[in-house]
Amino acid sequence: MAQIKTYARLKPTKKAYNGYVISKNVLTMHIPDNKDFVILGPQNNLRSNFSYDILFTNIFGCEASQEEVFDGVAKDIIQNFLNGYNGTIFAYGQTGTGKTYTVEGNTNRYSTRGLATRALSMIYQELEKRSDQHISVYLSYLEIYQEVAYDLLNPAARSTIPIAPFARVTVVEGPRGSCILRGLSLHLAANEEIAQMLLLQGQANRKVAETPVNQRSSRSHAVFTVYLQVRKHDSDVLVK
Numbered sequence: 556m557a558q559i560k561t562y563a564r565l566k567p568t569k570k571a572y573n574g575y576v577i578s579k580n581v582l583t584m585h586i587p588d589n590k591d592f593v594i595l596g597p598q599n600n601l602r603s604n605f606s607y608d609i610l611f612t613n614i615f616g617c618e619a620s621q622e623e624v625f626d627g628v629a630k631d632i633i634q635n636f637l638n639g640y641n642g643t644i645f646a647y648g649q650t651g652t653g654k655t656y657t658v659e660g661n662t663n664r665y666s667t668r669g670l671a672t673r674a675l676s677m678i679y680q681e682l683e684k685r686s687d688q689h690i691s692v693y694l695s696y697l698e699i700y701q702e703v704a705y706d707l708l709n710p711a712a713r714s715t716i717p718i719a720p721f722a723r724v725t726v727v728e729g730p731r732g733s734c735i736l737r738g739l740s741l742h743l744a745a746n747e748e749i750a751q752m753l754l755l756q757g758q759a760n761r762k763v764a765e766t767p768v769n770q771r772s773s774r775s776h777a778v779f780t781v782y783l784q785v786r787k788h789d790s791d792v793l794v795k
């Protein structure tokens with residue numbers, strides 16, 4: 556059954572705002588009685604000096620490590636994915652709040668690698684245990700920038716136009732409400748090393764398109780997808 560879980564991650568800052576309290580999975584925000592800090596209410600009235608509760612599946616505090624976030628958010632989704640259920644991990648937040656850090660991680664330190672890298676490691680480790688099946692892993696990396704979709708893993712099709720340096724992908728409606736991404740390249744990743752390299756390549760390509768006046772990766776959305784194709788050794792039946 557489809558299920559959406561929401562998590563909050565608090566970003567460590569030197570001057571932390573202390574107007575909130577965390578109690579298990581509830582974040583209580585206090586809006587102080589201060590003219591500079593008001594919220595627009597439902598009837599466009601300005602409100603201050605009140606508290607409201609925001610409910611999450613779980614809240615990760617400032618001290619939460621990348622490993623804790625991965626274990627808490629991603630492990631079950633990947634386990635289900637390996638058993639044939641689609642899953643999505645989606646990072647949402649205003650600029651500078653830590654989406655890239657959480658998903659891609661900090662490439663300088665192994666311990667701070669992000670969700671995507673850890674997800675690939677877990678997928679290949681689990682697949683190694685399944686010797687009775689013939690499994691192929693494919694990857695794709697899509698970017699949506701200013702309403703246009705691009706393929707981040709098709710550098711051969713790059714153009715020289717700075718705003719559209721990658722091959723364009725057309726999004727069309729498919730059968731039963733599905734969505735077809737025409738022109739998005741799929742890459743067979745025979746082992747984890749190849750998969751991690753493709754992930755890094757896509758991330759790097761996204762950054763290459765940036766200029767000092769165009770913080771492209773902050774203004775675009777990226778979708779990294781892993782596809783599994785499974786066949787029992789003695790069967791022709793494909794499961795995707």
Ligand SMILES: Nc1ncnc2c1ncn2[C@@H]1O[C@H](COP(=O)(O)OP(=O)(O)OP(=O)(O)O)[C@@H](O)[C@H]1O
Nearest residue numbers: 566567648649650651652653654655656657772773
């Ligand atoms: N949990 C964290 N621990 C340590 N540093 C963090 C954490 N979260 C974010 N940062 C740091 O904060 C800065 C901004 O984070 P990040 O680039 O991930 O934000 P973002 O949400 O992806 O922003 P944008 O939407 O502009 O791309 C980075 O320098 C990042 O390393």
